[in-house]
Amino acid sequence: MITVKVPLKNAEQVKNQLITKNLFNNKYKVLKKGSYLYIPVTSKQQVKETVPEAQFSSIQLPRIKQKPSIREALTKKLTHNELEQLKTAHDQIGSIAIIEVDPELSKREKQIANTLLKLNPSIKTVYKKAAAHEGKFRVQKLRYLAGERKSETEYKENNITIQLDVKTVYFSPRLGNERKRITKQVKKGEKVMVLFSGCGPYVCSIAKNSKASEVWGIEINPEASRYAFENTILNKLSNTRLFRGDVKKIVPKLKQKFDRILMPLPKTSESFLSSALTLAKKGTIIHFYSFQKQGEFKKAVNKIKKACKKAKKTSKILEIVKCGQHAPYIYRICVDFKIS
Ligand SMILES: C[S@@+](CC[C@H](N)C(=O)[O-])C[C@H]1O[C@@H](n2cnc3c(N)ncnc32)[C@H](O)[C@@H]1O
Known part of the structure; x- marks a missing residue:
């Protein structure tokens, strides 16, 4: 040197x-x-x-210790074939990491999890994805692998703090940019409805970072709904209204109109379009999420057009945004449209 x-x-x-x-x-x-x-x-x-x-x-300066990557840290512990199957990306929600382990590496999963714990002091617990998000509550099945035995955590993004239990509530840290994108669009005085509000990340992000007059949310999972209430208190929000229950049952009782409606339930949001449209007036912007294959995004637009026609409303598509990958060649998209 x-x-x-x-x-x-x-x-x-x-x-x-x-x-x-x-x-x-x-x-x-x-x-x-x-x-x-x-x-x-x-x-x-x-x-x-x-x-x-x-x-x-001629003085010799001390070398800076570079933190090895998980692959480097496991090089001598796994075989060449095992290293090829190693998935190095993970989700981190507060101090909880969620990893994916190839079935061929299941005998090595504890070793992988413990290595991740050692490499990242901010990670205290490691779970493995045991199945995709499933059921009405869209909760992910997780298997504990290493570290502290806890599933409740605190996550920070966009100037807000979200508490949740990763085992009982849907939450994706990968959607932070999408939440920011929507939040930035909200104008002063808007009345916003978040259907399928989960533990409240959209509700809290919009209520905290925009000048919306009111932000409402509806969520069917009692645990997610409880966290959403607590999160509005944690973030000191006073302009939110949250409902626990089924969108299809609650919406008809509201007799309200909104300036902006979010529908973050990509798997089945189509079947809720008619409910959402009853909350819309001329000028309302709706953010409709859907899973679609690359090249077939128009299918989501067709669903919107069909539902609008049935509700005797006309709509104008504003933008179609790719906001994540769901599976190979299948994307989570958001169609932003305006009732005209
Ligand atoms: C994909 S998650 C999104 C949650 C939240 N918006 C987020 O971004 O973290 C969809 C949520 O919709 C809720 N849900 C599903 N069907 C519902 C219904 N019929 N009425 C109200 N909420 C529902 C689920 O429990 C789940 O929390």
């Missing part, structure tokens, strides 16, 4: 110069000793040309 010795009074300026010229070696630590700063660099010749006054030193 090559080290440059710089008097402390010029040190910051020389260091910045080296960084700008891409000559700073970030694999080693900078050392302050006496009235000098010792800076690791990548090339003696180039440093001589860039900083002619630089003095070189």
Whole structure:
């Protein structure tokens, strides 16, 4: 390794110069000793040309320990074939990590989970996805693998805090950008309805970060609904109204109209379009989520057109946004449309 010795009074300026010229070696630590700063660099010749006054030193600087990736950490523990099957991505909800394990690696799952715990101090518990999101509540079956035996956690995004139990409530950290996209569209004074509001991430994000006058939510899962109530308190929100129950039963009793309606239930939202349309007036914007194959997004538009025709309403498609991948070639899309 090559080290440059710089008097402390010029040190910051020389260091910045080296960084700008891409000559700073970030694999080693900078050392302050006496009235000098010792800076690791990548090339003696180039440093001589860039900083002619630089003095070189034979001092050995300590190497910065790079955190290995999960694959690197498991290189010596798994066989070549096992490493090929290793899925390295994981979801993190607060201090809980959720991993996917290929069935061929099931005997190694505890080892993988414990390695993840060791590598990431912010992870305290590791679960494995045991099945896809299923049932009416869209809850994911999880199997405990390692760490603290807990399933309740606290997640922060878009200036809000969401508490939930990963075993009893649907929540996806991957939808944070989508929640931000919708929140940004909400204008001052809007009355917003979130159908299928879960533990309240859309409700809280909109109520906290926009100037909506009111944000309503309806959720059928009693556990998710309880968390949503608690989350509105946790986030100090006063302009929210939450209902526990079935959208199809609650909506007819509301006798209300909204400026914006969200339908984040991509699997079956189609069957709720007629309910949503009864809450809409001229100018209402509806965000309709759906799972569709690449190249077949028009199918979602056709469902909207059909439901609008039946409800004797006309609509204008504003945008179709891809907001996640559900399965190979199948996307979670959001069709934003306006009642005209
Ligand atoms: C995909 S999750 C979305 C939850 C939440 N909006 C989020 O983004 O985290 C769909 C939610 O709809 C709820 N749900 C399903 N059918 C419902 C119905 N008929 N009425 C009200 N909520 C329903 C489920 O319990 C689930 O919490």
